[in-house]
Amino acid sequence: MxxxxxxxxxxxxxxxxxxxxxxxxxxxxxxxxxxxxxxxxxxxxARLQPAIVVFAADHGVAAEGVSAFPAEVTGQMVANFVAGGAAISVLAREAGASLSVVDVGVASNYAVTAGSSAQLFRVPVRAGTANLRLEPAMSEQECNKAWAIGVGSAQEGLVRSKTLLIGGEMGIGNTTAAAALICALTDIDPIDIVGLGTGITAQSRENKVQVVKDALARARAAGAVTAKDWLMQVGGLEIAALAGFYTGAAEAGIPALLDGFITTAAALVAVKNKPEVADWLLASHCSDEKGHRHALAALQLEPILQLGLRLGEASGAALTLPLIQSALAxxxxxxxxxxxxxxxx
CATH class of the missing domain: 1.10.1610 (5,6-Dimethylbenzimidazole Phosphoribosyltransferase; Chain: A; domain 1)
Known part of the structure; x- marks a missing residue:
């Protein structure tokens, strides 16, 4: 590297x-x-040539009532990305960045329209993860496969002469998985990491905290030790792909711009697995999600912006692009x- x-x-x-x-x-x-x-x-x-790659997958833990939206929204939003109607679609166009969407585990069926504004790659490892509160989110083989898809996406950026890689995510329930990973890898209590995600109530957040505590206890009892162990136990397919994406970017010598809470959790996995990856990471912003600042601190990264965002999709990173381009100009x-x-x- x-x-x-x-x-x-x-x-x-x-x-x-x-x-x-x-x-x-x-x-x-x-x-x-x-x-x-x-x-x-x-x-x-020179002026950066950015590529935005949004990884999408579903989460079995959504059955625990941890999100304000139903699971089928994941697939519906993938269709929205491809059609050009999502926030990241608008921001990618505005910034002159290429946009692609990688389905690594969307559980529901969705249709995309012709003449799309983003490339869609359907490479599902499985139809969403298992419920991480009750069992491992994925097998070791599934985790490695999702990771390899992310590495391949970064390598594609090198082939296309991209000089900045930006990872995004979509997956109902993924703030729960990200919170569990950050807790596991930083030893911070879930009460200080678990946030409101898509806009759940305070009561629902209490349930979400308990779900994360239960998942951590189960995974610890199962023998989780390494970053990849924890990823397999309490992570998500899109989070595994993002961790591979950041690792692949570092191996290719391409800077990677982090987005919000979920992408930072993935970056933390990548860095715990291979510390050299940290040299290639830049934090775009600190989101309004409760534990994001703790995850950034664990990576020793200082965010460029703080705008109270909590959308994900790579939207915060895309908003930072004009500022970075101006700095280089x-x-x-x-x-x-x-x-x-x-x-x-």
Whole structure:
């Protein structure tokens, strides 16, 4: 696995010091430019070519009443992504990013219209996971298969000359799986991680907390130890695919921009499994979902934005794209004190 190029980072930092502005006056934008320089082949990174991949799957734990929406919404939203009507569809178009949807385990039937705005890949590992409160969410073989699909999606980005990969997700019940994973991998109590997800009531949240506690106790008794053990026991097919996606991105040397709570849980699995993956991850935002900041802290990532989002789909990451592109444009196109004939301080 390649590592960030610190020589290019130093060159980018030196270039920033020569631009026609007080040093450090562009704050986080300067840091972003240097971060991307270390992960490109130039101290002056070109405009990013982003690819957004949304992984979709259902969750057996939805039967426990942990979501405000019924399970069939997963398939219906996949159709909406493909038709171009979802938030991420709009934001991908606005940002000039390619959008594809990968069905790794949608349980319900859904139809897509001709002339779609996103590519759809149907590669279901199984028709949703088992109920993680009562039994392992998936088998080891199923977990590995979903992971490999994610790795393959990242490798496809390399083939298509993409320079930034963004993972998104869709799956009714997946905040429960993500919360269980974050609790397992950080040792933080479910009361501090479990949130309102799609907008459940406070009473439903109490039930959701108990579901996560029960799942953790069951999986611990079953011998879960490693990140992949926990993924198999309490994760989701789309979360496994995302973990593979981030691992594949790092192996290909392509930066990956995290979205919200679920994608960050997947990133935590990927990093616990292979620590070097962390070098290629950037956090787009901190969502309004209760445990997201804890997951980001565990990854030692500082989010770029905080807008109170909790939609998922890669929407927060897509909203961050114009800001990142602007940071790189400023780095490339601003004059230096020397070229502009301006006296330095």
């Amino acid at each position: 390649s590592t960030p190029n610190q020589v290019l980072a130093s060159a980018a930092q030196l270039h920033q010091a020569q631009l026609t502005k007080p040093q450090g006056s562009l704050g986080k934008l300067e840091e972003l430019a240097i971060w991307f320089a270390a992960r490109s082949n130039s101290a002056m990174p 400023l780095h490339r196109d601003m004059a230096t004190f020397s070229s502009a004939g301006i006296t330095t301080k």
